[in-house]
Amino acid sequence: MDKRELLLEAATKLFVERGLHATPTSAISKEAGVSAGILFHYFKTKDDLIDELYVSIKKEYTSSIMNEIDKIHSDLGKLRLIWSNSWNWAIDNNLKFKFLLQLDNTSCAVRVKSHPEIVAKFEIFKNLIQSYVDKELIKNMDTYFIMGSMFGLITSMVTYLTQFPEKRNDQVFIEQAWELFYNSLKP
Amino acid sequence: MDKRELLLEAATKLFVERGLHATPTSAISKEAGVSAGILFHYFKTKDDLIDELYVSIKKEYTSSIMNEIDKIHSDLGKLRLIWSNSWNWAIDNNLKFKFLLQLDNTSCAVRVKSHPEIVAKFEIFKNLIQSYVDKELIKNMDTYFIMGSMFGLITSMVTYLTQFPEKRNDQVFIEQAWELFYNSLKP
């Protein structure tokens, strides 16, 4: 298997378990089952590895959010799909999601918080939300505030579902959670 | 001034700016304007300092949430006061709040995530929310989910207000934000 990929996977796991700076590069290469030196063949420095990992995971997340969005035609249906795409990806990729959370709450570490591809995906999402505001499907407030609130609710739902995984298949719970989400946005 | 307090303050600032493990104890003592050795007179190890800092800040935060709650008599009024106490403290003590966020998203570092005094305050809050559920003032869902959602919305509001501080005095914005918050909880 690709050693570069093995290193990124090992790094994700250890960074989430131990924290960024508490994880030596030697631990990463050991976890990946490769030699210590090879890490610096694929990544110039440890910080470069962190940057690349962050960008690749964020790209994956922002892509998954819009997954199959074109198959739905109603506005409300699209909003609900975005909502469920978000928490489903975050639960299916819990380590990666925790890594994002960890870095987004840190002013340090990631020098590349805005990557063109990520910014582009973010803009698409922002425009969609804005169009919903214009159509009076959701509250008329600053788009950044709306998006932040959406992300806050989704994050807390993911945290909850990680703690109580059985609720994920509880249709009553999912429906109530959606209502909580949508009621907060409704004008 | 008390050197112990100076060290805790300096640590909060540097931990938020650089991250836990990227901050040497020598940087903390330098920032506090004291000698390197004295840190280990007040705190047995660096981890002990982190633990004590976390507990003291969390205690401060959980206390502030219930501030002046007895002066209000209506249930809805109390809920709104808790809401505004939360984000007001978080903005007035932004470094401390960011430190809490940083640690709560980390599985490592803090060995003392449940301190009796904190747990007690949390229980009081949990019981209050449960009583609101019973009175049908808010949605009938698992209290942990409700509380998580509340915290998620408050956190995103704090993040937003930190970025756009002028909105803090915008009564229209505050009212809309409260509506967003309460609408999500309403049955």
Added chain:
DNA sequence: ACTTTTGTTGAGTGATTAGTCAATTAAAAA
């Protein structure tokens, strides 16, 4: 077959770090 490029190893290096300690000063107790 031969040459060049690319991938891989692990021992080694200089810098940095958490924590110690003997010595000095300040404060409190007697």
Added chain:
DNA sequence: TTTTTAATTGACTAATCACTCAACAAAAGT
């Protein structure tokens, strides 16, 4: 005042870390 205790210093140490490098192995190119 004298004695005892507590606070404070900064040089020191053993351990750890990010990163290098000379050597070797495997592919790829000719």
